Amino acid sequence: MKEIHDQSQLNDFLHAHRIEDVFHEPLRPYLSLYSFEPGEPICAQGEPAQYLYVLVKGKIKIYNTSPEGKTLVISFKTPLEVIGDIEYIQEIDTINTVVAVSPVYMIGIHQRWLRKYGSDYSPLLQFLLKIITQKFFIKSNFMSFNLMYPVEVRLASYLLSVSFDETDALFRGQISTSHLTDAANLIGTSYRHLNRVIRKFCAEGLIERNKTFILVKDKEGLSAMANQPIGK
Template sequence: MKEINDLEQVKSYLSAHQIESIFNEQIIPHLSLYTFEHGEFICSQGEASQYLYVLVKGKIKVYTTSAEGRTLILSFKTPLEVIGDIEYVQDINIINTVEAVSSVYMIGVQYYWLRKYGKDHAPLLQFLLDIITQKFHLKTNSMSFNILYPVEVRFASYLLSVSINESDSMNKEQLRISIKDAANFIGTSYRHLNRVIGQFCTEGLIERNKGFILVKDREGLRAIAGDNIYE
């Protein structure tokens, strides 16, 4: 993680995402810009939560870990997204681990300043309400998607979601994914997913090689996935 103390750059991101009003004049001086590289943790499950982060560039994944050490990916997020919102409202420890999937830029502010200057600021409260309710809506859609659509559609959507590519101009991308994690995420068996991977390889959509999957035809995957609801 790297902190960038550049208030003008922070304001530029706020303006770009049309969220200048959510932070009042008392909070803005306490905003910082943070960068995370691929594989870095933004926050870890069970730790004390101290910051509210607004994702303004890049892609992150959210996952949970059981007491036995098993992990389950819950979602992939792109801007505009907020981390630490539920923890701030409920005053609890971090619920899930959040990891950067690409280079990530986040605007961060300590809860202390939010509670001191923002607890009665209506635009901030409305923004948090919108974000939190949107998360529940997307979770409901994801659960329905896993029930209603075939594994081929769900896996194509998953591959597009885990992609760290930020430009559609690149048509090939090599991904290291856990087949077990992918199967758990899309709600199917390891064996069934292996059959679908074989099918996609035969159709020229992907190539499997030594633990990696090479995406050869992103547009073909998009055609199968339709709306990529995992983001």
């Protein structure tokens, strides 16, 4: 994590995402802009939740680890998204681990300043309410999506979600094969069946696979197969 001391850039992000009114003047001095490199953790499951983060650029992965060490990928998120909102409201430790997938920019503020200057500020509370209810709505749709559609549709949607980022020109059409376990977990299938579908996609010219990465060759073909980007 790197703190970026550039008030102009922070203000540009607030303006671009139309959240200037969410953080009124008493809160502004306590806002900070942070950058994260791909693979860098933003917060970790079980740690004390201290900050509220607003994702303003890049893509993140959210996952949970069981006591037995099994990992379940919950979702991939792009702006505008908030991390630490439920923890702030419920006053609990961090629920999930969050890591950067692409270069990420976050606006962060410590919870103590939110409680001091924002606990009765209506625009901030309305913003958090909208974000949290949207998360439950998306989760409900996602569960239905996994139950109603075959693995081919779910995998196509996954590949489109994780291998493209409209905010990063260098993040186009390629994912590491090390992420295939994540893919199987997220779309609710076995690793063996996932590989069968990948071989099918390769034979159809939709993707290309080697030892280290999968490359999307036919984005339009995958888009026609997928009903929606998964885990968003």
